[in-house]
Each structure stands twice: as C-alpha cells, then as structure tokens.
Amino acid sequence: MTQVDNTLNDIRRQGNATIVALSGEVDLHRTPAVHKTLVQACEQHPERLVVNLKDVSYMDSSGLGTLVEVFRRVNGYHGTLALCHLSTRVRSVFEITKLDRFFNIYATEEEALSA
Amino acid sequence: MSGMRVVPEESQKFVISVRQLAKLFADQQGRPVRVLDDITFDVYPGETLVVMGGSGCGKSTLLNCLIGELRPEEGGIFYQTRVMPQPINILDAREEQLNEVRKRFGILFQSGALFNSMTVAENIALPLKEHSYVDPSIIDIVVTLKLQQVHMLPHRDKMPAQLSGGQKKRAGLARATALDPEILFYDEPSAGLDPVTSAAIDELIIDLSKKLSVTSVVVTHEMDSAFRIADRMVMLDRGRVLRIGPRGEFERIRDTAPERLADEDERLIHQFLNGKTEGPLTDAAGMSEYEKWIVTG
Numbered sequence: 001m002t003q004v005d006n007t008l009n010d011i012r013r014q015g016n017a018t019i020v021a022l023s024g025e026v027d028l029h030r031t032p033a034v035h036k037t038l039v040q041a042c043e044q045h046p047e048r049l050v051v052n053l054k055d056v057s058y059m060d061s062s063g064l065g066t067l068v069e070v071f072r073r074v075n076g077y078h079g080t081l082a083l084c085h086l087s088t089r090v091r092s093v094f095e096i097t098k099l100d101r102f103f104n105i106y107a108t109e110e111e112a113l114s115a
Numbered sequence: 116m117s118g119m120r121v122v123p124e125e126s127q128k129f130v131i132s133v134r135q136l137a138k139l140f141a142d143q144q145g146r147p148v149r150v151l152d153d154i155t156f157d158v159y160p161g162e163t164l165v166v167m168g169g170s171g172c173g174k175s176t177l178l179n180c181l182i183g184e185l186r187p188e189e190g191g192i193f194y195q196t197r198v199m200p201q202p203i204n205i206l207d208a209r210e211e212q213l214n215e216v217r218k219r220f221g222i223l224f225q226s227g228a229l230f231n232s233m234t235v236a237e238n239i240a241l242p243l244k245e246h247s248y249v250d251p252s253i254i255d256i257v258v259t260l261k262l263q264q265v266h267m268l269p270h271r272d273k274m275p276a277q278l279s280g281g282q283k284k285r286a287g288l289a290r291a292t293a294l295d296p297e298i299l300f301y302d303e304p305s306a307g308l309d310p311v312t313s314a315a316i317d318e319l320i321i322d323l324s325k326k327l328s329v330t331s332v333v334v335t336h337e338m339d340s341a342f343r344i345a346d347r348m349v350m351l352d353r354g355r356v357l358r359i360g361p362r363g364e365f366e367r368i369r370d371t372a373p374e375r376l377a378d379e380d381e382r383l384i385h386q387f388l389n390g391k392t393e394g395p396l397t398d399a400a401g402m403s404e405y406e407k408w409i410v411t412g
C-alpha cells in the first residue's frame with residue numbers, strides 16, 4: 001500500500017531563529033522523517049528553534065520522543081527550543097507525560113519567537 | 116443464523132461492534148457448551164466499558180475473542196480505528212488487515228506477561244523495535260516516558276523476577292501502551308494489588324481514556340474500581356448479556372433495596388454489585404446442574 005507522506009516539514013529562517021512547521025500525523029511512520037528535518041534544522045545551531053505544530057492533528061509518543069531528543073540537542077549547544085500552536089489533543093499528550101513542565105510552549109509563533 | 120442481523124448499524128460511531136457472538140467449548144463429555152451466546156454490544160470511541168459477572172460467566176473468553184486469540188463459532192466482531200476507518204470484521208479479515216487492527220490494541224492481562232530474560236526497559240522497547248524504524252535514542256526516550264507514567268522509572272533496569280506483583284502489573288501497562296494503542300484491553304488489572312496501587316492503576320486507566328481518548332474494555336471484580344473507571348458497564352451471566360448501560364444505571368440498581376427493583380435480573384445485578392452471598396446468583400449458580408445430578412444420578 002503506497003501512502004502519501006502528509007507530513008510536510010517546512011523550514012524557515014527568521015533572524016536568529018529557525019522555524020519548522022510540521023503538519024499531518026506525527027506517528028511511528030512519520031517520526032523518522034520529522035526527526036531528520038529537526039536534526040537538519042539544528043545543524044546551524046539556531047539560537048532559537050521554533051516548532052510550529054499548528055497543522056499537526058495527531059502526535060504519538062514517538063513524536064514526543066523525537067521532540068525530547070531535539071530538546072536535548074538544542075540545550076546541548078545552549079539554544080532554546082520553543083513549541084507553539086498545540087491543538088488540545090496534542091497538548092494532552094504533553095500533559096499526560098508531564099512534558100509540558102519542561103518544554104517552552106506558546107500559543108502563537110510570534111510569542112514563541114519573542115519570548 | 117439466517118435472517119439475523121450480523122452487521123452493525125451504518126450510522127453508528129463505534130470502535131468495536133460485537134454482533135450475535137457465540138463461542139462453544141466442549142465439556143468433559145465432549146458435548147458442545149455455549150460459553151458465550153448471542154452477545155451483542157458496541158464500544159464507543161474513548162469510553163471505558165467495564166465487563167462484570169461471576170466467575171466462569173465468560174468474561175475472559177469474550178476478551179480473547181475480541182483480541183482475536185479465540186475464534187467464535189458465530190457472529191461478527193467489527194473494528195473501526197484511526198488508521199482503518201472502514202469497519203473490518205476481524206473474523207473474516209485478511210491476515211495483514213488483522214495485523215493492522217491488532218497493532219492498535221494494547222493488552223494487559225492477568226499476569227502482566229513480561230519476558231523474564233529482559234529488563235523492564237527492554238520489555239517496553241520490544242514492541243517499538245518490532246513495529247517501527249524509529250531511532251534507538253528516541254525509543255529509549257519513549258520507554259522513559261512510559262515508565263514515568265506508571266511510576267516505574269526507578270525499576271527501569273531490573274529483571275521481572277526482581278519486581279513485586281504490583282510493579283509487574285505497572286510494567287505490563289507501560290508495555291501495553293508502548294505503541295499508543297487506540298484500544299486497551301484489561302483482564303483484572305487490579306487483581307492482587309493493594310488498594311493504593313490499585314487506585315493508581317485506575318487513575319492511569321482514567322487518564323489514558325479521558326486525556327488521550329483511548330477506548331478501554333476492562334474486566335474487573337473490584338467493584339470500587341469498576342465504579343471509578345466505568346462510563347458504561349455490561350453484566351454477563353452464563354455467557355449472555357444480562358444488562359448493558361451507563362454507570363449511573365448500575366449505581367441505581369446497587370443502591371436500591373432488592374424488593375423495590377423491577378425484576379429478577381435487577382436483583383441479581385444488585386446482589387453481584389453488593390457482593391452478597393445470599394440471593395438469586397448463588398441459588399441459580401449450578402443448582403439446575405446439581406438438581407439434574409440429584410434427580411437423574
């Protein structure tokens with residue numbers, strides 16, 4: 001069965017920040033591609049890496065695990081990882097694992113960029 | 116079976132739809148016995164359905180049919196999942212369809228079912244490694260998240276033999292949730308646990324269900340637990356559905372004096388829910404068999 005990869009990973013630079021917009025369902029199938037994109041975005045050590053989850057309808061634990069791995073990378077070079085636009089469903093995934101206590105989570109991309 | 120409706124209603128939104136299910140086993144004399152008979156009910160998205168009933172009434176058999184471990188002789192079991200939104204009858208599904216559906220299950224059975232030759236962490240990583248190409252460093256993080264959820268992080272590198280019963284159960288739950296199942300099946304999740312651990316497991320079942328809308332089917336004998344976690348309840352009696360309804364309906368039956376209940380069914384449920392040893396339940400259980408034995412020798 002061939003499937004269209006609906007995780008379009010869009011990378012933009014804005015000043016000292018890199019913004020990655022993810023979309024679709026971040027699950028076991030898509031996680032490897034998402035990880036690759038985020039690792040790539042980390043390579044130039046942006047001061048601030050913003051991950052916009054506006055168009056992410058579903059995220060599983062492997063997606064969360066990917067964000068934790070990237071969080072460690074960004075911390076490793078003393079950068080900041082900021083997440084924004086979490087849907088209720090995606091936010092729940094953070095809450096149930098208590099990761100919302102560790103991540104910088106913002107309502108909008110502007111806030112994530114300026115905070 | 117001719118003329119019987121064995122497909123679910125078109126419009127209904129269900130995760131599982133069980134239609135006129137029958138499971139037969141042979142008794143000691145080799146005669147077929149209907150251990151499950153004419154079982155029909157639906158499980159709705161995100162709800163927790165608690166399955167109750169006396170020992171031997173068919174709860175585990177039903178669960179084993181639902182997960183595809185046992186093949187019923189009659190009826191249908193339909194699934195609708197996130198990855199497979201079209202209803203699939205697992206009783207006539209192709210092998211790869213069945214596997215896709217099964218990947219969406221998480222199962223926590225009586226023993227916890229850990230592999231004894233692996234650490235707790237390795238046990239939880241196993242389904243992730245089997246089902247995906249996810250980076251080992253990420254699998255490691257997911258394992259940590261799952262262990263944290265069941266408060267088992269300190270026991271990460273222990274072997275199952277070094278764990279208590281409650282710890283094994285919690286590790287089993289971490290493993291059952293490793294792949295973020297859409298449907299969780301539990302067979303007596305709190306059996307043999309102290310009240311505090313048992314309540315903690317209940318909390319987790321409720322959390323998974325309410326926050327992640329995991330659909331749950333739970334067999335339990337613990338009435339406190341049943342009323343804590345259930346959205347709806349189903350009571351089985353000798354292989355049949357005696358009653359299915361919202362938790363409130365069962366609370367009413369539990370809290371109403373037997374003489375004010377509508378019928379014998381309700382009195383039976385009342386007795387079961389209150390754990391009384393006198394009543395229609397014990398009078399009926401095995402009595403007709405016993406009578407037959409007395410009468411016919």
Ligand SMILES: Nc1ncnc2c1ncn2[C@@H]1O[C@H](COP(=O)(O)OP(=O)(O)OP(=O)(O)O)[C@@H](O)[C@H]1O
Pocket residue numbers: 140141150168169170171172173174175176177
């Ligand atoms: N493999 C089998 N072969 C023959 N009979 C079986 C088999 N498995 C179960 N049974 C019978 O089917 C009936 C239902 O058993 P089941 O294990 O489903 O009961 P249960 O409701 O789960 O009971 P408990 O509360 O004690 O776990 C019992 O009478 C049991 O003896």
Ligand SMILES: [Mg+2]
Pocket residue numbers: 174175176
């Ligand atoms: Mg049983």
